[in-house]
Amino acid sequence: MLGVLGGMGPMAAVDFMAKVVRNTPASRDQDHVRMVVCSAADIPDRTAAILGEGADPLPAMRDALRRLEAAGATRIAIPCNTAHHWHAALQAGTPLPILHIVDAVADTLAGPPGAAIGVPATSGTVRAGIYQSRLGLRGYACRIPDDAAQAEVMRAIRLVKAGRLPEATAILRREAEALAAAGCREVVMACTEIPVALAAADGPVRAGLVDATEALARSCVAACRPEAAPVAA
Incomplete structure (x- = not known):
């Protein structure tokens, strides 16, 4: 069962869950990924913490993770890019695999190694180097x-x-x-609020947009699909 550590923000978590549903090949309710969500909207602001301007969100994220574990989750998704600054700390405290949003994005990129990838994101995500470091390992x-x-x-x-x-x-x-004009063939919507705003974007910019939320949803579907319920006799 997929545990969704959400609430960062609430609309982004709903968008993520809808994308899990849309990306699941299903002909009946039982074919869908089982999910349990903790919409922990009281988690302190992640960007403020990274910039040294706010409270540490890690204790609240750990509390939400405990709730998901108690609810029976077998793997975890965090539909918040900035929260992945604490991915290693969260993973160290749970036996459940926590899927990494940047790895999911990297698996979808079409550009050759060395290609420039545009990364509009929160200032916290940028300052923490979440995409720079992880995509750099893939040669981007x-x-x-x-x-x-x-x-x-x-x-x-x-x-x-x-x-x-x-x-x-x-x-x-x-x-x-602007990022596309600067030479980025692909522009990652690297904050889960951005795909919500650009859902209806069209024209040339649409082709180069990479939805991090969608990439994470697809990764979760691939990881959870063996859990689909058998057909009743």
């Missing part, structure tokens, strides 16, 4: 928005969390287009 080079563009990405992420999607969409589309 990450292109991060400059300071002014990064401030705009963060503003858009906050707008998504506040439910102001049209404003966020305009900003994020512009920043994705």
Whole structure:
């Protein structure tokens, strides 16, 4: 059973679970991945913690993980890119495998080794080097928005969390287009709020967008599919 350590933010967790459902080949309820979710919206802000401006979220994430273990989860997904800064610490405290969102993304990238990958993400994800280090092991080079563009990405992420999607969409589309124009064949939507805002994006920018949430969902489906229930006699 897939345990979803969510609430970071709540809309992103719902988007992730919907993508798990959509990516599951199923003809009946019993073919779907069993899921249990802890929408722990009280987990302290991850970016603030990484930037030294807020409380450590690790104790609250560990508490949510314990709840998922108690509920019978057999593997864990965290639909929050920034929270993966604490992936190793969380994994060290549980026997359950925690799927890594950047590994899931790396498995979907089409570009050759050395290709520039655009990474619009939270300032916490950027500062922690979550994508730079993990994709670097696969031979990719990450292109991060400059300071002014990064401030705009963060503003858009906050707008998504506040439910102001049209404003966020305009900003994020512009920043994705700028990364593509700078030579990035693929642009990873490396914050789980970004795919929510760009769900209806079309035109040339659409082809190069890589949805980290979708990649994690597909990875979870592949990992959990053997758990599908047998057909009743």
